[in-house]
Amino acid sequence: MPGIEALMHIGIKHYLFLSAILFSFGMLAVLLRRNVIVMLMGIELMLNAVNLSFIAFAKESGSLSGHIMVFFVMTIAAAEAGVGLALAVAIYKKFHELNIRFFEHLRG
Amino acid sequence: MLWEAIGFYSLAFFLIFFAYKTITAINPIHSALYLVLTMIGLAAVFYDLGAHFIAGVQLIVYAGAVMVLFVMVLMLFDLRAELRAFSRGLFSGMLKIISAGLLAGIFFAGSDSSIAILDTPAAAPSADVSRQLGILLYTKYLYAFEALGVLLLVVAVGVVAVSRIKGGTHARH
Numbered sequence: 001m002p003g004i005e006a007l008m009h010i011g012i013k014h015y016l017f018l019s020a021i022l023f024s025f026g027m028l029a030v031l032l033r034r035n036v037i038v039m040l041m042g043i044e045l046m047l048n049a050v051n052l053s054f055i056a057f058a059k060e061s062g063s064l065s066g067h068i069m070v071f072f073v074m075t076i077a078a079a080e081a082g083v084g085l086a087l088a089v090a091i092y093k094k095f096h097e098l099n100i101r102f103f104e105h106l107r108g
Numbered sequence: 109m110l111w112e113a114i115g116f117y118s119l120a121f122f123l124i125f126f127a128y129k130t131i132t133a134i135n136p137i138h139s140a141l142y143l144v145l146t147m148i149g150l151a152a153v154f155y156d157l158g159a160h161f162i163a164g165v166q167l168i169v170y171a172g173a174v175m176v177l178f179v180m181v182l183m184l185f186d187l188r189a190e191l192r193a194f195s196r197g198l199f200s201g202m203l204k205i206i207s208a209g210l211l212a213g214i215f216f217a218g219s220d221s222s223i224a225i226l227d228t229p230a231a232a233p234s235a236d237v238s239r240q241l242g243i244l245l246y247t248k249y250l251y252a253f254e255a256l257g258v259l260l261l262v263v264a265v266g267v268v269a270v271s272r273i274k275g276g277t278h279a280r281h
Contacts (some may be wrong), residue, residue, distance in 0.1 A: 013223055015157070018120050020215030022146075024129055024208040029131040031204040032194050034236045036184060037136050041143050044174065047128060048150050052167075060226055066251050067241050070162050074169050075256050079263040081174050085181045086270040090166045092185055 015056035022049035034100045036091070040084045047077045115156065140178045147171045161238040182256045 029042025032093060058066025058103045090097060095102045126149065147170040154163040174263040195201060245253055 010116045016219040020212045024212040025127040028208045036141050055157045055159045082267045086267040090273050
């Protein structure tokens with residue numbers, strides 16, 4: 001059982017724990033939800049959790065490369081959201097439904 | 109130190125609560141709006157960690173652009189009351205929750221036991237982090253930056269092509 005001193009002294013470990021919790025929530029959103037858009041939101045949540053650990057490590061090591069990596073991850077995440085939403089629109093036009101269970105009927 | 113701890117724990121509570129609401133809200137619009145609040149909380153955490161520029165980019169790009177894109181796309185759809193928001197099966201659902209908990213536990217244990225390996229910080233970044241970030245981005249990481257520009261152009265063209273698609277699945281010729 002950690003003492004009250006370890007709980008009160010906020011270090012990199014606390015931020016990494018927060019990042020792990022947010023990542024597992026994003027993973028749960030992808031695993032449990034059946035709406036494609038909400039699954040994409042889960043992916044965004046996971047990417048943000050990883051960004052948080054990048055920033056925490058960048059502060060701990062005094063280097064700015066973590067900030068650069070977060071910048072790149074944000075760019076890729078925006079591109080990924082655009083492509084995913086365009087695919088969701090294309091599939092909605094065909095099935096009028098966004099549930100993932102219809103996606104097993106895709107062909108061609 | 110006390111106020112630092114209070115700030116961190118209130119931010120962490122805010123983030124975890126809204127992330128939980130994101131994955132449990134039945135209406136996808138509510139999920140998107142709770143995710144916007146999560147992004148804003150993360151921007152506050154970034155600011156707290158000294159990444160001021162990244163906090164601003166987080167607010168502008170995520171809370172401002174990406175989530176607005178999500179909400180706009182959701183408004184294109186016919187939002188009936190969703191009957192099957194969650195996957196079926198209590199047993200498999202429990203397995204999924206347990207696996208996510210195990211993953212978080214692996215992260216906890218790994219970071220807890222290996223954090224001592226890290227070098228102690230040589231020098232904390234000085235006040236003008238944004239200036240140093242800009243210099244680094246346009247010298248050391250210039251090629252990656254240009255490659256990202258090309259990638260964004262390709263993605264923009266590809267998104268237009270995909271969303272104008274005719275036929276595709278189940279097309280009758």
